[in-house]
Amino acid sequence: MRIAVLISGGVDSAVAVHRICEMGYKPDLFYIKIGMEGEGLSCTAEEDIELSTATARRYGLHLEVVDLQKQYWELVVGYAMERARRGLTPNPDVMCNKLIKFGCFEQEVGHRYDKIATGHYATVRERDGKIWLGTARDPVKDQTDFLAQIDSLQVAKLMFPVGDLMKEEVRRIAETQRLPSAKRRDSQGICFLGQIDYNDFVRRFLGEREGAVVEIETGRRIGTHKGYWFHTIGQRKGLGLGGGPWFVVKKDVEQNILYVSHGYDTLLQYGHSFNLKDFHFITGNPWGDAPEVDVTFKTRHQPHFMKGRLYRAGHGYRLESPERIQGIAPGQFGVVYDAAAEICIGSGEIGV
Numbered sequence: 001m002r003i004a005v006l007i008s009g010g011v012d013s014a015v016a017v018h019r020i021c022e023m024g025y026k027p028d029l030f031y032i033k034i035g036m037e038g039e040g041l042s043c044t045a046e047e048d049i050e051l052s053t054a055t056a057r058r059y060g061l062h063l064e065v066v067d068l069q070k071q072y073w074e075l076v077v078g079y080a081m082e083r084a085r086r087g088l089t090p091n092p093d094v095m096c097n098k099l100i101k102f103g104c105f106e107q108e109v110g111h112r113y114d115k116i117a118t119g120h121y122a123t124v125r126e127r128d129g130k131i132w133l134g135t136a137r138d139p140v141k142d143q144t145d146f147l148a149q150i151d152s153l154q155v156a157k158l159m160f161p162v163g164d165l166m167k168e169e170v171r172r173i174a175e176t177q178r179l180p181s182a183k184r185r186d187s188q189g190i191c192f193l194g195q196i197d198y199n200d201f202v203r204r205f206l207g208e209r210e211g212a213v214v215e216i217e218t219g220r221r222i223g224t225h226k227g228y229w230f231h232t233i234g235q236r237k238g239l240g241l242g243g244g245p246w247f248v249v250k251k252d253v254e255q256n257i258l259y260v261s262h263g264y265d266t267l268l269q270y271g272h273s274f275n276l277k278d279f280h281f282i283t284g285n286p287w288g289d290a291p292e293v294d295v296t297f298k299t300r301h302q303p304h305f306m307k308g309r310l311y312r313a314g315h316g317y318r319l320e321s322p323e324r325i326q327g328i329a330p331g332q333f334g335v336v337y338d339a340a341a342e343i344c345i346g347s348g349e350i351g352v
């Protein structure tokens with residue numbers, strides 16, 4: 001079996017390589033360039049490639065660097081800035097997985113291989129004769145929410161060699177095997193940004209446009225923001241307002257107004273329902289014609305699977321939950337799992 005491993009320089013994909021070699025395979029390793037080189041901004045890619053090269057050498061494997069920067073900028077950055085301009089909260093990592101790591105990479109290189117392996121915390125499960133995207137053993141590290149826009153062909157071809165391990169087991173393997181990435185810190189946040197501040201990045205594309213920050217309960221102007229695209233519903237930090245905490249609870253894109261509410265216990269930062277647009281089933285609809293089903297879900301990258309009920313609503317879906325959902329931000333993906341939180345069924349964009 002021909003296996004390609006996507007390697008990032010981090011500890012998870014290095015242990016993925018180790019486990020595949022332990023199974024007796026000799027995979028080819030690929031590092032994808034999606035960073036900011038040529039943009040005059042700092043980047044961790046060089047260090048990533050060095051560590052990936054060291055891992056390849058360690059196992060006597062071939063490493064190739066695949067440049068998908070152009071595609072990344074066109075597809076993923078294009079998507080993110082289009083959503084931000086409309087006042088929505090984009091999730092570039094979700095799109096990077098769908099369009100770049102398992103999209104463009106497949107067209108250019110992956111099609112030559114039987115399987116593609118990554119260090120994502122996820123699993124592949126078989127149920128009722130079909131292949132599904134399963135959640136990881138380690139709920140804190142689970143990354144299925146980032147994979148919730150991939151399709152059944154992609155899932156069927158994927159291997160997640162660390163998905164059945166807890167993070168500390170992965171670190172232990174890396175240390176006992178003395179892998180070059182063993183001491184590497186976990187990567188944080190959006191994959192392409194590396195060291196750059198998200199706000200600096202958005203500013204380069206959308207600039208600044210000052211507007212009012214208004215307390216929603218009183219209508220009182222309490223500050224000024226530099227553009228609604230720097231802010232997201234549910235945000236607390238980085239508002240620069242005194243006497244907090246303040247939470248962003250609403251955006252008026254037309255008027256360029258940011259509405260905030262005061263206090264940790266402001267109920268306005270929570271909701272109990274949202275609509276999902278263009279719902280995407282990864283493998284298929286397991287519920288048939290049922291008008292409503294019990295599910296679990298996430299609206300952000302968090303360890304906790306929330307409980308809810310999914311309803312058909314016109315051409316889309318509506319999710320309702322007895323739990324308090326903090327910061328429901330339009331544009332974010334609502335990721336839906338079965339009631340036992342074992343299978344990631346799919347996702348849709350949260351509507352306005």
Ligand SMILES: Nc1ncnc2c1ncn2[C@@H]1O[C@H](COP(=O)(O)OP(=O)(O)OP(=O)(O)O)[C@@H](O)[C@H]1O
Pocket residue numbers: 005006007008009010011012013014030031032033034101117118119120121143186187191
């Ligand atoms: N630049 C890249 N080139 C190739 N594969 C990548 C790249 N970045 C990430 N990946 C793949 O996607 C997986 C998940 O990436 P993510 O950015 O979430 O890193 P992570 O969970 O910290 O994993 P790692 O410890 O391997 O970096 C990685 O384990 C790797 O298989």
